[in-house]
Amino acid sequence: MLAGHAMSPLGLRRLALPSALLSLLVAVGCGGDSSGGTAAPTRFRFPGNDPDGTRFVRDVVFHVDDDGKPADGLISQIFCTNFEGKGFPQCYGDHDGSDFLLVGGFPAMDAGSTEVLAAADGVVEVAEDGHYDHCHISLAALDSGGISCDGNPIVPNKVYIRHRDGIVSHYLHLMKDSIVVSEGQKVGCGQKLGMVGSSGRSSTPHVHFEVHAADEALIDPFAGPYSQPESYWVEQVGPFGLPAPTCQ
Numbered sequence: 001m002l003a004g005h006a007m008s009p010l011g012l013r014r015l016a017l018p019s020a021l022l023s024l025l026v027a028v029g030c031g032g033d034s035s036g037g038t039a040a041p042t043r044f045r046f047p048g049n050d051p052d053g054t055r056f057v058r059d060v061v062f063h064v065d066d067d068g069k070p071a072d073g074l075i076s077q078i079f080c081t082n083f084e085g086k087g088f089p090q091c092y093g094d095h096d097g098s099d100f101l102l103v104g105g106f107p108a109m110d111a112g113s114t115e116v117l118a119a120a121d122g123v124v125e126v127a128e129d130g131h132y133d134h135c136h137i138s139l140a141a142l143d144s145g146g147i148s149c150d151g152n153p154i155v156p157n158k159v160y161i162r163h164r165d166g167i168v169s170h171y172l173h174l175m176k177d178s179i180v181v182s183e184g185q186k187v188g189c190g191q192k193l194g195m196v197g198s199s200g201r202s203s204t205p206h207v208h209f210e211v212h213a214a215d216e217a218l219i220d221p222f223a224g225p226y227s228q229p230e231s232y233w234v235e236q237v238g239p240f241g242l243p244a245p246t247c248q
């Protein structure tokens with residue numbers, strides 16, 4: 001083993017560093033934070049601005065479908081299992097994110113009431129804007145999954161943020177021309193990204209929040225018997241059952 005390292009000057013230098021110095025370097029960190037160092041996994045705050053606790057629906061959140069079975073067609077969308085084993089309407093088939101619905105629907109959205117916020121510190125990887133934002137349910141649009149964007153392409157306005165441990169968070173369906181961050185920009189937890197909208201495959205104004213691991217595997221941020229034992233929220237059960245607006 002030592003012979004192997006001796007083949008590489010870099011390996012030798014690594015071996016030669018006293019462990020105390022290594023610990024110091026880790027503690028000071030390269031882009032790490034003062035609370036947990038670089039090793040602390042990313043944990044998220046609630047991705048909406050809800051200072052008075054009245055802006056998002058509390059009793060129904062469309063969660064990630066954790067049943068592992070593909071949904072095929074409109075009817076099978078109701079077959080799903082969320083993190084705690086509940087079915088529709090606490091999830092729907094093949095859903096990859098958590099949907100937080102805006103109270104008051106389109107009138108509230110048009111009043112420009114509610115901001116979408118970065119759920120943790122990171123760097124903006126995708127910021128895409130300019131798409132129609134009043135998409136809605138339409139029984140006449142069965143061939144596009146029951147969603148109509150009134151003749152416009154079904155494309156969401158969206159932001160993706162990469163966090164320090166490689167985890168990526170997605171924020172979908174934002175209001176047209178509301179996104180205030182750009183690709184490559186550093187953002188802090190709680191910073192405004194844009195406004196809640198209904199662009200893309202969206203039946204009503206809401207935030208679709210989705211999490212992927214560094215290897216792109218989908219993560220359900222809610223802990224439970226059908227997801228994983230540890231929550232990716234700073235506080236999973238906040239007031240009225242939504243994750244807390246507390247930054248890491």
Ligand SMILES: [Zn+2]
Binds near residue numbers: 062095097098208209
């Ligand atoms: Zn969604």
